[in-house]
Amino acid sequence: MNFYRNRDTIKIGLLLMAAAISAISLWYTRKLVDTLASREKKLIDLTAKSYKVIGSADNSDNQSFLFLEIIETNNSIPVILTDDRGSIISSRNIRLSDKLSQKQRDAILERELVEMKEQYPAIKIEIPGLTQYVYYRNSDLLTQLKYYPYIQLSVIAFFGILAYLAFSQSRRAEQNRVWVGMAKETAHQLGTPISGLMAWVELLKTDERLAGEEFVGEIEKDVQKLQMIANRFSHIGSVPQLKEEDLTPIVSDLLDYMARRIPTKIKLSLAAPAEPVCAQVNRALFEWVLDNLVRNAVDAIPGGQGSINVEISLRPDGQAQIDLTDSGKGIPKGMHKRIFDPGYTTKKRGWGLGLTLSRRIMENYHKGRLYVKRSEPGAGTTFRILV
Ligand SMILES: Nc1ncnc2c1ncn2[C@@H]1O[C@H](COP(=O)(O)OP(=O)(O)O)[C@@H](O)[C@H]1O
Ligand SMILES: [Mg+2]
Incomplete structure (x- = not known):
């Protein structure tokens, strides 16, 4: 790009x-x-x-x-x-x-x-x-001539800014339509084969010849995961329902789930207050954000050895705050904003959409925030979520 x-x-x-x-x-x-x-x-x-x-x-x-x-x-x-x-x-x-x-x-x-x-x-x-x-x-002519270029340049600048705003506004609206359209289409397309798969799994479970086979349960889990992914996409395509939820169990469940799927040399840890930290969230979308951030953190850790620490807290202003700190390679100072641009990636097989999507989810759907709190090349990165 x-x-x-x-x-x-x-x-x-x-x-x-x-x-x-x-x-x-x-x-x-x-x-x-x-x-x-x-x-x-x-x-x-x-x-x-x-x-x-x-x-x-x-x-x-x-x-x-x-x-x-x-x-x-x-x-x-x-x-x-x-x-x-x-x-x-x-x-x-x-x-x-x-x-x-x-x-x-x-x-x-x-x-x-x-x-x-x-x-x-x-x-x-x-x-x-x-x-x-x-x-x-x-003379009046001389006076006018003296101020004329300033007036002319201000008028040009005014229209220039107006045109720029109108242009970027329409570009953003277009991007919105693409996001929503893609998400809806994906959810829709996934729906049919997933419900088919579910029916097949039910059939497999009742088959006596397969009784006691481990793989049937594994297939079922993967189908459920597919179902969850389709569910996320369908939430992007429509106005998501927000619910008052305690964030700690959501984060801890997700970390448990991720722990089994990342290199064992990466240590995941969670620090949260004993009392619930509640916020209005859509669970499916919020999990998606965490999922993206943890995956990026894993990708950023060199040699697959390091740590990812999540810290949940309640701010004095009542907002929930989640800091996700990794011991990875860090992000250069000038890139802290750029990494959220669609298509920006430093990975061979990256799409550069994870952070764009995560930010959209936090800012557009939750009226919250997602940004790089701190990052130093070689010393790791902290992403902060406010919701
Ligand atoms: N925790 C992190 N540490 C270092 N760099 C990161 C981290 N998270 C994201 N990045 C940088 O931001 C880029 C964009 O991330 P993302 O939008 O998720 O796309 P992708 O993961 O497909 O590259 C990554 O390619 C990487 O360079
Ligand atoms: Mg990513």
Whole structure:
């Protein structure tokens, strides 16, 4: 399953690409903003010079219309002209509605002036006997351009996240249908031959020629086991019934059952409080989870020699807690989440579905949790179930 191993790389790659695109787009608009700002500055310098010429007493010829025109060329950059005491003489490109009273207009201009003083230093105009100041700020176009890429990128990011969520949601729904469908189908398919087998076993048991033969009992046990497996699948396919159960006997029965089926050099042990630890569980499914975890633990123990310890306890918040610790090869730190992905396996003949299924059973059907509590390569692993 190469895709699983590469998934983080792909995600990081996509994120880096998005970051690079954003950076380029921000840098480019920054450049546009700078160019536009320096143009606006030039126009304001011209405006200031024009005011100076117009204000000069000796300028009585007809050239002043030319400078007025220069001032009027600027129809986007807000400008205020004040005298040396800061009183406003005139303004340009500041929207003042006709409906406003003089007082309201003055208030607006004063507010604009404060804002302009924050943005750029004033340009001083010195005419003999008269000092004036030109104040200005960025045109609306420049301001918009400054913030535009941020708005654009947020909108893109918003839709990107929305699309991602919708996509993963629909993928999950599809997975659900596959799980449930497969489970139902399996239970259904197993049903007929199992009931057939059961009838045959009954027949064998009554046959006098086979009286006292051990194998008939063994066949019966295996058929019962098959029945149990089919039962598990049928529970996955439907809404499982939960029942208040004491977990200790369930775990201890399962460990007894497993003990006879794993290498004898692996020691199974159980630690549980004397009083019952109860939780709402579906026994068939819960056993399946334990079965999976114990089997994985056995697989992880090198050379078939080691220990598996199960510890049941009641948490202060009333939840039942089951810690399953093995002395196996452990799981590398970065893989603690990944092992729950469908198809993730490190075994030659593994399907990589055991933990996915177990987690689904605990989280979807029991509203509980299943996760790696602790694991160190070479030192063993603890899986924790909360229910
Ligand atoms: N107790 C454990 N110790 C070490 N590794 C484990 C343990 N349990 C699971 N794993 C790792 O998680 C992988 C996935 O487990 P699982 O979903 O049960 O699939 P499978 O058993 O088919 O490989 C295993 O292949 C193994 O690498
Ligand atoms: Mg497994």
